[in-house]
Amino acid sequence: MKRGLRMLETVREKREWTQVKFGDVVRKVANRVEPEESELERYVAGEHMETDDLRVRRWGTIGADYLGPAFHMRFKPGQVLYGSRRTYLRKVSVPHFEGVTANTTFVLEPKDPNVLQSELLPFIMQTPSFHAHSIGQSKGSVNPYINFSDIAWYEFRLPPQKEQRRIAEVFRALLEEREALRQLRIRLKSVAEAYLEARQRMFDDALSSVGDLLSEPPRNGISPSASSEDSGLWTVSISSVRDGIFEPEGNRRTADVDRERASPFFVQRGDVFVVRGNGNRSLCGKAGIAEDSYEDLFYPDLLIRLRFDPSTILPEFAVAQWNLPSVHRRLSARAKSSNGIWKVNGNDIRRHRLVVPPRRTQEIILAEVREIEHALRHVRGREDDSAQLYRLFLELIDPQS
Numbered sequence: 001m002k003r004g005l006r007m008l009e010t011v012r013e014k015r016e017w018t019q020v021k022f023g024d025v026v027r028k029v030a031n032r033v034e035p036e037e038s039e040l041e042r043y044v045a046g047e048h049m050e051t052d053d054l055r056v057r058r059w060g061t062i063g064a065d066y067l068g069p070a071f072h073m074r075f076k077p078g079q080v081l082y083g084s085r086r087t088y089l090r091k092v093s094v095p096h097f098e099g100v101t102a103n104t105t106f107v108l109e110p111k112d113p114n115v116l117q118s119e120l121l122p123f124i125m126q127t128p129s130f131h132a133h134s135i136g137q138s139k140g141s142v143n144p145y146i147n148f149s150d151i152a153w154y155e156f157r158l159p160p161q162k163e164q165r166r167i168a169e170v171f172r173a174l175l176e177e178r179e180a181l182r183q184l185r186i187r188l189k190s191v192a193e194a195y196l197e198a199r200q201r202m203f204d205d206a207l208s209s210v211g212d213l214l215s216e217p218p219r220n221g222i223s224p225s226a227s228s229e230d231s232g233l234w235t236v237s238i239s240s241v242r243d244g245i246f247e248p249e250g251n252r253r254t255a256d257v258d259r260e261r262a263s264p265f266f267v268q269r270g271d272v273f274v275v276r277g278n279g280n281r282s283l284c285g286k287a288g289i290a291e292d293s294y295e296d297l298f299y300p301d302l303l304i305r306l307r308f309d310p311s312t313i314l315p316e317f318a319v320a321q322w323n324l325p326s327v328h329r330r331l332s333a334r335a336k337s338s339n340g341i342w343k344v345n346g347n348d349i350r351r352h353r354l355v356v357p358p359r360r361t362q363e364i365i366l367a368e369v370r371e372i373e374h375a376l377r378h379v380r381g382r383e384d385d386s387a388q389l390y391r392l393f394l395e396l397i398d399p400q401s
Contacts, residue, residue, distance in 0.1 A: 017159050022130075023152025025116040029107040031074040035062045035100045042099035043071055046083050049091040049105075054122050054175065056081070056095045070102040080122050082106040085145045087134040092125045106148060116158060119168035124156060127398040156399045167397065174390045181383045185376060192372040196324055199365050203355040211350030213318070215309040218346045220276070221265050221299035224254040233262050234297045238275050241288035241303065243376075244319050246273045248297060257298070265298035270307075270315050274322075277302040277343040284342040285331040287322040289315055304349060313354065317362040320369055321354055 035043065041062055048058040060067075075081060076098050083091035085104050101107065108125075110116040124130060133154045138144035159167060211217075224235065232253040240249045246267070254262075271290045278284040287306075299305060308315045321327050331352045335342040357365075 017157035019155060020116075020158045021152065022154040022156065023148070025111055025158065026108055026121065026152075027111045028148045029073075029075070029079060029109055031107070032072050033074040033100060035067055035071055038062075038074075038100070040074070040099055042097055043067060044075070044081060044093070044095060044099055044101045044105070045071075046085065046091065046102070046105065049081065049083055049093045051090050052126070054092060054094050054126075055179070056093045056097075059097075059099065062100065067100075068102075070104060071100050073101050073103050073105065073107055075099060075101055075107045078109075078118055080106075080108040080125065082108055082125065084147075085143055087131070087138055087144070087146055090126070090131050092122055094122050104145070114161070117161070117164045117168060119172070120159075120164045123168070123171050123394065123397065127156070127394050129398050129400040130154060130156070132400075156397075159397075167393075170393060171390075174386060174393070178383065178386045178390065181379055181386060185379045185383065188372055188376050188379065192369055192376070193324055195368065195372070196320060196365070197326060200321055200324065200327070200355050203357045203361075206356050207353045208313075208356045209350065210306070210318075210352045210354060213308055213313050213354065213356065215307050218274075218349050219265075219305045220346070221301050221303050221305065222257065222262070223301040224257040233257055233259065234294075235300050236297065238278060238300065238302045240299075241273050241275050241286055244288055244323050246271070246288040246290040248294070251297070259296075262298045265305075267292075267294045267297050267299055269293045270310075272306040272308060272315050272319055272322075273299060273303045274306060274344075274349060275302065276304045276345065276349075277341050279341055281332055281335055281337075281342040284335045285328055285344050287319050289319045304346065306349070311359075313356050314359070314362050314366065316366055318354055320366065327354070 033040070042059045043062055043065075044056060044059050048056065048060070050057065075095060077096050078094065081091075081093045081095060081101060082105065083089060084106050108121065110118050110121055130151075134146055134151055137146050137150035139146070158164075221235075234248075234251050235254050235257075236248045236251055240246055242249075248267075267290050269290055269292055272287055273290070274287045275284055306318075308318050331344060331348065332342075334348040334351075335344050337343075
């Protein structure tokens with residue numbers, strides 16, 4: 001990374017960079033194939049591609065799933081897949097295998113590798129100005145789309161070949177670092193879950209309903225109108241509940257709630273919040289604990305507040321087991337869908353059951369879990385730093401920077 005940082009000033013100057021149009025150096029590959037008649041085994045659909053993630057981590061198996069008539073575009077390793085529908089999702093992927101995709105996913109490659117190196121192409125397509133151009137050219141409101149001709153006239157500055165190689169090397173190193181940190185985070189999380197699962201099984205005979213563990217009944221929040229003024233109380237989005245923590249996120253000012261009405265819903269340290277409604281069923285019913293109190297921040301209606309009686313169960317211990325896959329599944333199984341939103345209600349939560357070992361045992365288990373969580377937070381911090389450096393490099397090769 002030190003080498004990458006030393007490159008920053010050189011990249012900023014952009015000496016001898018040539019202004020080109022995307023369509024002059026990139027071509028859309030049209031290699032048609034009949035999936036069932038080919039030797040290919042995998043296909044990639046839009047849902048297999050992740051936002052802002054160049055890796056293809058998921059795919060389908062040809063013959064095992066139904067493929068519509070649109071799936072006839074063959075791709076090869078190293079080519080770039082670009083989702084031409086809803087381009088605001090920023091789906092740019094580079095497969096490491098050969099397969100088939102739909103004709104709504106562009107298969108792209110450089111026209112001449114001696115002009116534009118294939119390793120640099122996906123990073124050019126991740127720049128903010130490329131995404132802004134693609135979104136701006138989209139047609140349709142329900143399922144907006146673009147044609148290749150809409151991005152063919154996108155202009156950017158192309159470095160000389162030697163500099164392309166150096167820039168691509170830095171991006172590859174950043175991606176490798178981010179992937180290593182991601183895998184480390186996943187392993188640490190698995191260790192924490194395995195430890196808690198094992199501990200929980202030891203106390204299966206000490207299950208209690210959540211309703212019997214609270215010092216007061218569960219309480220939904222309030223969701224007022226947003227304010228256009230730089231005044232008023234704050235509320236948050238449901239994304240504030242993440243990884244067992246309530247951390248204010250998506251804060252916005254509110255227009256029609258005064259302090260007297262909002263005060264019963266202010267966030268207090270030790271409050272536990274459960275996501276009672278989410279479009280993603282796997283996130284519905286997740287819990288997070290507030291580590292601080294806030295004098296002007298209240299929680300919205302799609303969160304429900306729990307205040308556990310600490311003489312019976314420590315709030316941190318409740319949350320630690322709450323989000324375990326085996327425990328969360330029992331609650332999410334009760335979720336019902338309404339207008340595309342999965343919801344659990346107060347009764348579902350009151351009937352939800354947790355193990356309640358002796359207080360001293362809870363404290364010992366939490367001490368062990370905190371050691372792992374400390375390592376997890378360190379890894380997440382390094383992931384954030386790496387992502388920030390990655391975004392900085394994208395901005396430096398962006399023609400609008």
